[in-house]
Structures are given as structure tokens and as C-alpha cells.
Amino acid sequence: MDQALGLAAQPAAWAALATLIVMEVVLGIDNLIFVSILSNKLPAEQRQKARRLGIGLALVMRLVLLSTIAWIVGLKATVLDLGLTGPLDAYGKPSFETAFSWRDMILIAGGLFLVWKATKEIHHAIDPHPAGDLFDTSKAMLGFGAAIVQILLLDIVFSIDSILTAVGMTEELAIMFVAVIVAVGVMLLAADPVAEFIRRNPTVVMLALGFLLLIGAVLIADGFGVHVPKGTIYAAMAFSAAVEGLNMVARRRRAAAGAGTGGH
Numbered sequence: 685m686d687q688a689l690g691l692a693a694q695p696a697a698w699a700a701l702a703t704l705i706v707m708e709v710v711l712g713i714d715n716l717i718f719v720s721i722l723s724n725k726l727p728a729e730q731r732q733k734a735r736r737l738g739i740g741l742a743l744v745m746r747l748v749l750l751s752t753i754a755w756i757v758g759l760k761a762t763v764l765d766l767g768l769t770g771p772l773d774a775y776g777k778p779s780f781e782t783a784f785s786w787r788d789m790i791l792i793a794g795g796l797f798l799v800w801k802a803t804k805e806i807h808h809a810i811d812p813h814p815a816g817d818l819f820d821t822s823k824a825m826l827g828f829g830a831a832i833v834q835i836l837l838l839d840i841v842f843s844i845d846s847i848l849t850a851v852g853m854t855e856e857l858a859i860m861f862v863a864v865i866v867a868v869g870v871m872l873l874a875a876d877p878v879a880e881f882i883r884r885n886p887t888v889v890m891l892a893l894g895f896l897l898l899i900g901a902v903l904i905a906d907g908f909g910v911h912v913p914k915g916t917i918y919a920a921m922a923f924s925a926a927v928e929g930l931n932m933v934a935r936r937r938r939a940a941a942g943a944g945t946g947g948h
Contacts, residue, residue, distance in 0.1 A: 701859050707849055708867030710918060714899050715742060715842045716871050717892050718798075720879040721805070722831045730828050735875040738835035743868040745843040750860055756847050759787040784907070787844060792907035794841030798900030801834070802893045809890060841903070891928050895921055 716739075723734040749756050765783040784792075846867075850860040882888050898921070902912050 697859060701863055704850055704863035705866050708846055708863050709870050711846050711849060712867055712871045716878055717895055718838050719835055720882050721892055722834060723879055724883050726828060726831055732876060734831050735879060737832060739872050739875055741836055742839045742843060745839050746846060746864045749843055749847045760785050788907040790841060790844055791903045795900040795903030798896050802896040806893050
């Protein structure tokens with residue numbers, strides 16, 4: 685208790701907390717997009733339950749991982765080294781590495797899963813004779829248990845990435861706990877509006893799947909030692925979302941203009 689009060693009196697601790705909350709919220713966007721897409725493929729009465737359960741599991745997993753912080757840090761130790769490296773880049777560092785830690789292998793596995801899942805959903809969207817229409821959210825195309833299992837698998841990957849980010853920004857466990865709880869709380873509040881927005885704007889699904897494909901590729905690259913700055917990735921995603929927003933506005937105005945012309 686005294687330690688917590690001591691931290692509360694330090695401006696640096698508040699700055700670290702604010703920064704970490706922002707980072708955790710940004711990192712949670714990936715998780716939220718995945719949960720929204722999967723939950724929208726469930727029957728309408730199960731969607732909110734799946735979103736809340738999936739995000740709740742993410743919170744539990746992050747808090748459990750924070751409680752085993754020493755083990756999490758140990759995941760960065762090399763456990764498999766193939767002895768290969770790519771050519772040196774402009775900074776004299778190998779372009780890729782084949783010395784893998786458990787973290788690397790988890791990121792690669794999670795990235796491969798995301799690439800597979802996003803590719804499969806994109807294929808369903810463009811297949812002229814699909815078994816089920818990706819954009820038709822009026823009927824279920826996924827079982828509740830299957831959705832929760834897939835959400836849980838990605839929760840593991842995103843949780844480890846989230847906790848390692850927290851460890852790299854502060855050494856205070858109390859700050860990490862508060863930041864994670866606040867960030868997951870924001871995800872919980874945003875889950876229903878985000879999922880409803882995707883449901884009402886079906887073309888956004890393809891953009892979101894493109895984001896998941898990009899994130900999967902970045903996770904795989906990270907596992908191989910190729911570190912792409914997170915800011916670059918999220919800036920590209922924000923730009924793409926802004927362009928799609930302009931397209932949506934343009935479509936609605938054209939539709940409104942067409943309806944007005946037809947009315948006369």
C-alpha cells in the first residue's frame with residue numbers, strides 16, 4: 685500500500701502510466717478487430733456474449749501473465765538456433781535471424797494463424813459460389829465454441845506481445861496492472877460499437893481482414909528478427925481507414941443525390 689501511494693505521488697509514474705495505457709489500447713486494436721469479425725459470424729443473440737467473453741479472457745490472460753512476469757521475460761531467451769543469418773543491412777545487422785525464443789515461435793505461430801484466417805475469409809468473400817456469404821451477417825456461419833477457441837488462441841499471442849511491451853516500458857508491476865485493466869476496459873466498451881459499425885458497413889470487413897493479414901505478416905517477421913516499427917504499421921492502418929471513410933461518405937452522398945433525383 686505504501687509503495688502504491690509512493691508511486692501515486694510521482695509525476696514520472698503518472699507519465700509512464702498514461703503512455704503505457706495508450707500503447708496497450710493501440711495494441712488492443714488488433715485483438716478487437718479479430719473479435720468483432722468472428723463475433724459477427726455468430727447468431728445475433730450470441731454476438732455480445734462472445735465479444736464480452738473473448739475480451740474478458742484477454743484480461744484474465746494478461747493479468748495471469750503479469751503475475752508470472754519472470755517467466756514472461758524468460759520467453760525471450762534463445763531455445764533454438766539454426767545458425768543461419770541473412771545478409772547485413774545498412775546498420776551492419778543481419779536482415780533476419782534463425783535464433784528463436786519461445787516468444788519468437790509464439791509470434792510466428794500466431795502470425796501464421798492470422799494470415800491463414802484472413803486469407804480464408806477473403807477467399808470466402810470473393811468466391812463466386814461461396815458456401816456462405818462473408819458479408820451476410822443475418823445467419824450464423826460459425827459455432828460459438830469454435831469462435832471462442834479462435835479468440836482464445838489469438839488472445840494468447842496478443843497478450844504476450846502486450847505484456848512484453850509493458851515490461852519494456854516500466855519496471856513497476858502496479859503500473860502494468862492498472863494500464864492493462866484500463867486498456868482492456870476500453871476494449872470492452874468499444875467492442876459493441878466497433879462490431880456494429882462493421883456489421884452496418886460490410887465493405888469494412890475486407891479492410892479489416894487486410895489489417896489482420898498485415899498484422900499476421902508483421903508478427904511472422906518479428907519472430908524472424910525483422911522488427912517493423914509499430915508506429916509505421918498503425919499509421920498505414922489509420923491512413924487506409926481514413927481513405928475508406930472518405931469512400932463511405934462519397935457512396936452515401938451519391939446514394940442520397942440519386943434518391944433526390946429519383947424523387948423529382
